[in-house]
Amino acid sequence: MKLSCGNCAQAMQLVKATDLADGSMSIIFGCASCGNRVSLLTNPGETQLVRALDVQIGGRTVPPEPMGLVRSALARQRDDAFVSQSDVPQPKEGVIWTEDALRRLENVPAFVRDMARKSIERYAMEKGCHQITPEVMDLARKATGG
């Protein structure tokens, strides 16, 4: 979107963009030749559409963060979705379950199975162990007091 001055047909320059509390935005344009000023007011839907495009009115002042939009716009997120690289020992290979271990997991009642699985995997990853065997399951259970 571009603005042209109604008085002198010059291209207008952006002066200031301000977010208003109700989700709307005020974008002020000025004409360099006659000093004419206009303020463009967006409705919340229009503001959101601009945000959804991940562009910034007034220009970008800081370079975009990796997945900046998703991380800032996703309303409900896991607290620990992103950890900084130094906090975790990065496994070279994902965690793999042996058949024996899986068969044992099958005996866990369905409604707690996913939770059990997660806590065992977490335990294994913390220990830097990439293969879950029945023995690892025992150790995980002891460690989590289950």
Add this chain to the structure above:
Amino acid sequence: MARKHRGIAADGGSDIVAQVVAQGDRLGSRMALVRHKIAVMSGKGGVGKSSITANLAAVLASQGYQVGILDADINGPAIAKMLGVRAQNLSLSENAILPALGPRSIKVMSMDLLLPGDKTPVIWEAPTQQNSFVWRGTIEASALREFLADTAWGELDFLLVDLPPGTYTFPTLEQLVPDLVGIIVTIPSEVSHLVVKRFISLAQELGTLLAGLVENMAGYTCPHCGKVGELFSAAGDGERMVAEMGISYLGSIPFDARLSASADWGIPFALEHGGSPAGQALAHVAAKVKEFVGESRR
């Protein structure tokens, strides 16, 4: 004297064009390290797109290829569960997010890894959710772009993209990744064929290269008597359909209850039961896809 949009050179200071170009550059340089980008799609839901994505990835990775999977099903992500990586965290490095790592080092990026609970829907922050239809598609497209561009995929031989049902996501993906190759999945029913044919036409109109069609859940071996029966009524029609649509037939995968159990356990079936008829069928499809993209290294 009125001026036209094109008569004014810049937008007055936001430089939206440059911002969009920068987004494209970031995506382009990430994708330049990926040799083959393959979308697994259908138009229809529940036909096995995600299962086939997970298992093709497993077959390729076990042949020594570097493989990544992008779960493009933003609102119904299933790939993280199928690869058993739901408990993993993503880690933040300077200019990218390190993906989760599945079996055989398959790199996984999925919305599931960001959501706090099994029941949490994807909701985007907004002053109001009213009329969110106006912008939801746009923000999903941006999310897809970020998943592609901001994940530290590194050098990959194959990036498989698992699409949601419907036709909404595919044109977006196709714009983001122009050298995409498509694999179409159907089940042998007329209802599925009807939806899938429309999807194939759409892809053809957009000029997407299609490797071909996979027929999933084609036939079922009775575990008790060993007899092979059909689950759906349009058995055998897949080959006719590919002729009608002018695409190749990549193969058919039988129904195998263990395939679904493996997905629930988070272990790709192809890794555990590679020798079974369904396992061999998956390997056959992988070989056909490799042939299509001219991959003959392994």
